[in-house]
Amino acid sequence: MRRNNTKEHEIDLKSWFFKFRSKWYMFAIFSVLALAAAYVYIKSSERIYQYSATLLLGDQHTGSKKAQELLNLLEVQNKGIKVEDEIGLITSTEMIRKAMLHLDFNVSYYKATDHWLNKIADLVVEEQYETAPYVIKLDTSSAQLVDVPMEVRMLPDNKFELKVKGKNVARYNFRNHTILEVLPEVEFTKVLPVGQPYKDKYMSFTLFPAKDADIAPVKKHFFVVNSLDSQVGHQQANLHVSPIEREARVLQLVSRGSIPEKEILFLNTLMDTYVENDLQEKNQNGRKTLEFIDKQLADLSDSLRISKQALSSFRSANRIANIGVQSNIHYEKLSQLEIEKARITTDKIYYQNILEQIQNGDGIAQSVSPTVAGIQNPNLNNLFLELSELNKQKAGYEVNATQKNQLLQVLEGKIESTKLAIVANLKNLIRSADISQQDVQRRMNQIESNLARVPENERHLMDLQSQADFINKRYDFLLEKRAEAAISLATNTTDKKIVDHAAMVSAAPINVKPKMIYMLALLIGLAIPAGLIVLMSNVDNTIQGKNDLSAITSIPFLGVVAHGSKSDKLAVVNNQRSAIAESFRSIRINLQYLLSESSFKVVGVTSSISGEGKTFCSVNLSSELALSGKRVVLIESDMRKPTFGKYFDTHNASGLSSYLMQGLPIEDVIQPTGIENLDIIPCGPIPENAIRLLELPKMRELLDKLKEHYDYVVVDTPPIGFVSEYFILMKHMDTTLYVVKHKYTDKDMLGQINELYAAKRIKNIYMVINDLDYSNTYEYGYKKKASYYYV
CATH class of the missing domain: 3.40.50.300 (P-loop containing nucleotide triphosphate hydrolases)
Structure with a gap:
């Protein structure tokens, strides 16, 4: 039975082979058409190459290692960096936008080669970079037509013909990178002199002849003025960043493009911008800390001068040199309580300052840890670190996600709840400071009652001395912290490092492989008629x-x-x-x-x-x-x-x-x-x-x-x-x-x-x-x- 079934199966295969052979002309026609389509695709497709660079991500510390060991300003758990967040920052629209602002890619040059396919349409088109026979200098202070081809044809007598035709063309402002208006249709032809500025309501530029021009015969030349958004979108679509292996902190940046010089320059500029941006953010955090300490020192400087002057004047006027031992003990206790009260007051002022900035929407909550100023609260520090981590994750998701993305909405909810937790902690700390102040004040009142029996002059002298000592100690404390912050800022370095600069991965294009394309086209040319024959055979009843x-x-x-x-x-x-x-x-x-x-x-x-x-x-x-x-x-x-x-x-x-x-x-x-x-x-x-x-x-x-x-x-x-x-x-x-x-x-x-x-x-x-x-x-x-x- 099995042998019969096998025989029938063999006969069925031979029957199909007979049907295919009887329709040999269909296979010939479709194969020729498929190979012709493959030829057109190979000749008309722009050659895309792959480029790669590597970047090392360091740890979370800032400043030199020696300074970190000496200062140890942040006594919080080091959670380390998240590679996914850093990838999100590198590939973000804002980061690529900053990199593109450093590059002069505003004008792209193209040529339609002198190929027989271009007699049908502009199928074989190549981009030129520094090889075009002309150079366009834009007047970025004026509006420009962007993202529309502008054909250029050189004429005798040092003139050229400019032909523009397009629909839904944008007029663009390069100063603030915004679209002024969208024109439903633009079509005009002008003859302009070479080397002289031209300006109208559409554009403003000057065309100069290039020194090292490509003199190969071409059908036509044209250029495109690129808006910043189109440049960012193009580079972002062709950029891929990933760790070289799991748990690794070395990132591989891969880009694709047709012009090696442009893509290599873009990758290198992007890495430089990323490293520079990281250092700027860390320096900005250090400067904010110094500004806060300097503001406190400025307030204490006048108070210290006034207190010392008052003490000296009182001593001179009342000829008082020494104070009794008992009075010294009481006043020493009172001085300690006043120092404690001042510390509590300082902490309260700092908490109120941070609370006010958060409620006013100031970005200090994302950049400055309160421990820098000497107030150490682990819960508050952890909340600030958590808020910073959530903001990094949000920046990573915003690369490709919209505001309606569910994950992005969840992150925003976490950020809001963390902010509320920080506000609640700050309010609790302020209330705690009020209670501590009341307790210190109660003990000070008790000591002062004990000093009521001390002679008025001596008591007043002790008051002035205690006030001067307190202000002096606080001033010295802030000076020490300022020196520490200045050292940290001076030794601040970025933990990001460029390992390998951008280079072309292979000399062969990744999108056009003639042998593979012809083979695939031949398979398609054979598969289509075979499928049609099978379909017709199954449909034919x-x-x-x-x-x-x-x-x-x-x-x-x-x-x-x-x-x-x-x-x-x-x-x-x-x-x-x-x-x-x-x-x-x-x-x-x-x-x-x-x-x-x-x-x-x-x-x-x-x-x-x-x-x-x-x-x-x-x-x-x-x-x-x-x-x-x-x-x-x-x-x-x-x-x-x-x-x-x-x-x-x-x-x-x-x-x-x-x-x-x-x-x-x-x-x-x-x-x-x-x-x-x-x-x-x-x-x-x-x-x-x-x-x-x-x-x-x-x-x-x-x-x-x-x-x-x-x-x-x-x-x-x-x-x-x-x-x-x-x-x-x-x-x-x-x-x-x-x-x-x-x-x-x-x-x-x-x-x-x-x-x-x-x-x-x-x-x-x-x-x-x-x-x-x-x-x-x-x-x-x-x-x-x-x-x-x-x-």
Whole structure:
């Protein structure tokens, strides 16, 4: 069983191969078209190359290592950097925008080469960088037309022709990089002098001839003034940044472009801008810290001078040099409490200052940690670090995400909640400072009550001394912190480092590989016709051959009738060595062999619908039986659409209908054909009700009489798909030939005859395929080699 299935599968593959081979011209046409399209693509595609650079990300520390170990200003957990955040910053629109502002890519130069494809359209276009025969100097203080091709044609007398044509063209302001207006349509042609400024409402520039120009013949030159947004979008789309491996802090920057010099310059500038931006941000944080300390020192400087002056004046006026030991102890405690109160007050002022800046929307919350000023609160520091981390993540997502992006909205919610937590912590610290102030004040009041017994002058002296000491200590503390901050700022360095500058990865373009493209085009050129053939074969529901019949019906197969000329109706008689004659000869022999053990004389020939060659088969089969020496009579039982007149020189004045309806003698309805041993009974006059006539007992009598005088009675019946006469006649048939036409008969038309055969209501029925072209089928393709035996 397995062997049979394998064999059928092999035959099916060969059948498909035969179908493909018979449609070889489709493969040739599509292959040529695909290869031609590949050639046009290869010639017209701009060569894109790949460029690469590497960048090292350091840790989170700023300043020199020695300064960090000495100062240790930030006593918070070092969470390190996140590579994903840094990638987001590098590829962000703002970072690429800063890099592009350092580059002069405002004008791009192009040429349409002198290639035969450009006679059809501008298909082969190349960008020129520092090789164009002219240079455009823009007046960036004036508006310019951007992102539209401007054709340049050099003329004699040191002039050139400028041709501009475009729709929805923007007028652009290069000073603030904004679009002034969008013009629905722009089209003009001007002749301008070379080397002289030109200015109108659309543009302002000067064209200079280039020294080292490309003198290769070209079809035309044109240039495009690029807006900053288009430059950023182009570079951002071609930029890809990723770590060289997982958990690595070395980033690989990959860019794609057609001009090596431009892409290498862009990558190097982008890395320089990124490193410079990182250092600027760190310096800005240090400067903000110094500004805060300087502001506090300025306030304390006047207070310190006033307090020292007051102490000196009081000593001189009251001639006081020493204070008693007991008073010193009390005043020392009081001084300590005043220092503590001052520290608390300073912390409170600092907390209020930060709270005010956050509530006013100042960006200090993202850049300055409160520990720099000497106030250390771990919770507050962690919240500031968390807020900074969230802002970095937001910057990374904003590269490609919109404001409606769900992840971006979640980040914004976290940022807002962190800010609220910072505000809440600051308020709690302020309330805590108020409570501490009250407690210190209570203890100071207690000590002051103890000092009430001290002489007024000594007590007042101690007050002045204590105030001066407190201000002096606070001033010294801030001076120390300022020196530390200044050292940190002076030794500040970036932790980002360029490892490898940009370079071309390979000299071969990454988008145009001729061998691969031609191979792919050839495969497509072969796949399309193969797919069309498979599709047409699956869509075609007509009978294609014996295998189709075997798949849809269990009725035995008798044979095939070869394809021939439509004008040769009696092919068996007129050309006995033709393929059609040989087909009917094979059918006759097969029929006689299959029914050799049974007595059969009445042969019915029917089909599904008109046009399948039922009458042609019945006439030629009858002729073949007659030529073999058998006496045959052919009855035309299709009294609705008589067709015997196309085959024989006969008349319908009398026939089957005359015998059944008028009772004419059988001798009067039988007509000779001129073919030896073959007579016919035409349908006769067309009756009003053919079915009722065929149901008459006289039909049985006619057939019984004919069987007495003839060896075979062949009945050409109407098609069963249109009328029901066959179901009346089939009870008289000894055998039935069911005719289907190659690539004409629909498979669904065999449903009715299949039901009759399955119900065993019809016996000795055989299938015949008519009009089969041997050269157009795999199953009988071998027969086309037998043309030598046919005439």
